[in-house]
Amino acid sequence: MARVVVDVMLKSEILDPQGKAVHGALHRLGFTDVTDVRQGKRFELEVDGELTDDKLAKVEELAGSLLANPVIEDFTVTPA
């Protein structure tokens, strides 16, 4: 069993309302050192058997088609 982490974040040029909301809340709570917050999604995938290059390529493919919207999001695939 192998684990792969897929991190999906909005592209930097896209407005992130959730991140802005968290940022505002942090300031109201006195955490003024934080100058910006961006929020995204994290997926932890368990893959059967050993993590071969072929399986990693498949995870990259599914990440780009199902887990992220390539128009507005960037994603990274990292074997954990």
Add this chain to the structure above:
Amino acid sequence: MARVVVDVMLKSEILDPQGKAVHGALHRLGFTDVTDVRQGKRFELEVDGELTDDKLAKVEELAGSLLANPVIEDFTVTPA
């Protein structure tokens, strides 16, 4: 300017309906190598100036009070 990543995942004993939904979709699309999927949140925080131990401790504190619900979620804080 320093960047800190806060990853928030549901505790392993907590049912993850979003992860189950993604897992089901993967199988319908033919990605049968994936045996489990868990979905969480990823926050990227920009911190003013240098990342001192004091500031990192503050991020840990805000992560546990605002970004994660310690009752059902675990979180990790990683300087990026």
